[in-house]
Amino acid sequence: MDNLYFEVSFKTSKLVTHTYSTSFSLAVSMLDFEMQKTIYSIYGFVRLTDEIVDTFHEFDKIYLLEKFENDYYDAINYDTNLNPELQSFQSIVKKYKISDGHIQAFLKSMKSDLDKNNYKNKANVDKYIYGSAGVVGLMCLKIFCNGDEKLYKELEDPAMKLGSAFQKVNFLRDLKNDLENLNRRYFPEI
Numbered sequence: 001m002d003n004l005y006f007e008v009s010f011k012t013s014k015l016v017t018h019t020y021s022t023s024f025s026l027a028v029s030m031l032d033f034e035m036q037k038t039i040y041s042i043y044g045f046v047r048l049t050d051e052i053v054d055t056f057h058e059f060d061k062i063y064l065l066e067k068f069e070n071d072y073y074d075a076i077n078y079d080t081n082l083n084p085e086l087q088s089f090q091s092i093v094k095k096y097k098i099s100d101g102h103i104q105a106f107l108k109s110m111k112s113d114l115d116k117n118n119y120k121n122k123a124n125v126d127k128y129i130y131g132s133a134g135v136v137g138l139m140c141l142k143i144f145c146n147g148d149e150k151l152y153k154e155l156e157d158p159a160m161k162l163g164s165a166f167q168k169v170n171f172l173r174d175l176k177n178d179l180e181n182l183n184r185r186y187f188p189e190i
Helices: 003-020 022-028 033-055 061-078 084-096 100-115 122-145 149-173 175-180
Strands: none
Touching (some): 003 022, 022 033, 033 061, 061 084, 061 100, 149 175
């Protein structure tokens, strides 16, 4: 495959990241260039998935999410995809051996946003947070450890906790929108 398409794919991931999160983009810009590309690819994948469930209200979200997931697995199976975001993400998944279990946990949490609006206990919230953010921390950790499995194992728990902390901050940031527009309640205590 032409390297130009790979470059366009990674630039698309960077554009998605810069467009949706200036603070995260600034943090990523502190990393070396190769690491930036990989983190942008992860962010782009999770951001577009989240956009389907949070903002595509006039469309069949279930269909779009299933199609996005199927297109991702096509990209994995065929080493290519016409969606530049999926192209860059699948190449990172393969290069850094990111667990499909992490991707499935993430997709499961995103799917739960389509039909589960009220998390009634802490265990359900924790399960959601693990899939929506803990595994994203683990995906990034795979890149940061660059094949050092011993280091990955040592940092696995702190990476999940950091991802979970970011998710809880997002819950607080989005509290009004979650309650009023999406009818979601992630705080069973309230």
